[in-house]
Amino acid sequence: MPHSHSPTATTHYRICPLCEACCGLEIQVDGGQVQSIRGAEADPFSQGYICPKAVALKDLHEDPDRLRTPMIRRGVNLEPTTWGKAYAEIAKRLQPIIAQHGRDAVALTVGNPAAHKMGLMLYFAKLARALGSKNIYSASTLDQMPKQLQSGLMFGTWMSVAVPDIARCDFLLVLGANPLASNGSMWTVPDFRGKARAMRQRGGQIVVIDPRRTETAEVADAHHFIRPGADVYLLAAMVQTLFAEGLVHLGRLAELTNGVDELRAAVQAYAPEAVAERCGIAAGTIRALARQLAATERACVYGRIGTCTQTFGTLAQWLIDALNLLTGHLDEPGGAMFPKAPAFAANTLGKPGVGKGIVTGRHRSRVSGAPEVLGELPMTLLTEEIETPGPGQVKALIAVASNPVLSAPGGPRLAKALDGLDFMVSLDIYLNETSRHADVILPGLSPLEEFHYDMAFAQLSHRNQARCSAPVLPAPEDQVPEWQSLMKLVAIVQGQPADVDVLALDDAQLAQDLQRLAGDNAAAVAAALAPRRGPERLLDLALRSGPYGDGFGRQPEGLTLAQLQAAPHGIDLGPLQPRLAEALRTPSGKIEAAPAACLADLPRAWAALHDAAPAFSLIGRREVRSNNSWMHNLPLLAKGPERCTLLMHPADAQRVGLAEGAPARITLKGDRQITAPVHLSEAMMPGVVSLPHGWGHDLPGAQLGVAALRPGANLNAVLDETLRDPLSGNAVLSGVAVQVAPA
8 A cells, every 4th residue: 555554544535625726635544544645646637736735634624623513502602412403493593584574684605615515515506595585695705706707798607717728828927816825716727836837848938917926926937016906907908909009819719709899999098108107017018918918829818816806806807808819819729718517517508609698786785785796795795784774684694614704804893793693503614703603503524524526616627627536534423414404404494394304305306406407307317316315416417417428328438427436536538628619608609808897897997097006005815825714723734934924015114114023003994903913025016015814813702722823813804895896796805005004
């Protein structure tokens, strides 16, 4: 047995569920204990690469703070209880609220970890449908909704996200993204460093544009500072340059594209000279970037968190793909391409090349009137919906793997609002800053005890692949999987008793779905899916009816879950292929290069072009050992230098009287302030300071022993929850004006 000296040790292969890279792991287990975690060399997708987060899966599994039994509030304290009592309490408290105040009185939130858990993703959607509330909120409006909205507007589905084909790219322009630390974001790309090295060895170039010289910038060929929030101006000026200098080349997509003339007219005023000062980038540099993009045969523009978490987030994302389109790099090898996922991808279902497109604003938030986007409202509006009396006021909350008290702007105000709810349920593996407010907490299994398949990330992969993992360790017999807890909540919000048989309910729902999908063949399909239950059954259905599937016998060599489970390292489905003609789901069957919503919002950017630069702009940052707020309790990731520091240029620090390690007071709007130690860094653009997101583990009632030792400062405690991108509702977390002084 490799790497093991024990004759009783067993080897298990597993996909890491702790970030978007989805690396393959080789885990040695002996006597029910994890002995080692390494990268799986034979994994066709990650090829042995891992980061420190994967090794910390052992810490997560063994964490004494991880909840293993339901909790119920008795007076001020949360105490362990049985599953039966927990569900009965939920039914007793939640059903009268729905009966008296209506379905909108119950809000749902869902957080980042759900994206890594198939059971949570599939069954949260069932709960949202069953509840029928307008008050649905997710982490998407904290970091990625502009990308999803722009992709939907241009290509017809929310997850038709164009990702860099890095294996064949010769020029990669990266804005506000740090894939070396994140392993990609809305882009599943393990071992970015290795791929960047290979790209440069074959003569390719990487250019990074960011207010900080990031880890990615350190391995790039060039880095340009940009003033926070100015991406829209840089991108519009590059688009303007392409039109002005006759560099537009749509190639084979010309026949497939609407709105090029409208796009040309919209950016006409955005000459590089007009925006250079606002960007902090010389007009000549802006022109040179546009020319290099147009002249390189295989090139791509990629922008991420920094371009999304600002008031012009959707505009920036739109102009990124406009650049890819206009330079002939969209849907071409080495450019921005569309993965073909084996299951659950809307751009592989239905009639190819045309569809219903997306719709937003089907309803609006009660207090601020913000439009619904992707079925949800901006996370930053949850507080006012709880605080503001009147019909439709939120009286109860179901929070699923979600910690908005730390991860959303205005956290302290939200914490106070949560205490005013009539009832709150959390599905969470920790008693954290948000779940401490709950009346009932339903824990989930350890990731090592669960079957795993990446629903979302196969749709964002730099190479097509299909992989799943069996549980590494047996689940405790008295532990209920999260999907069954969600199914229990489905029954409760529909008015059924708490002791309902969730397996029978799941069978009945599947039978209804199959009747709609398969008609007369429904019974035969159901028989073919047996004896699987729950998420695995839905995965088998999705794989078999997906683009590589066996079609329940129509393509005998096609993909099934059994076939996938027989391949311990998964199945490589090859490099990305041009597929936009069939992947489009817009009503016109065309790429919409100039969506009406974006054209209408562009003048807002022009009006703000000459706004004065603040004394300091605050931006976030990503650390390889951290992912939002939920990994700070793992000893392996928590050790080492303090990570929640305020990065600041030495000249700025000297100007305001701060030295290395000194505590700095960061203030927004006078009364909102936090304190963090200063770390001097010439990697920061002068006038810009950086603090990572998701810290502040010093709140009473949370049970996170390791995280509490070095709690850090909560960036979101000073951010203004009223600031958002009006199109997507995404929170503004970047480029916020703050004051910095010695504490």
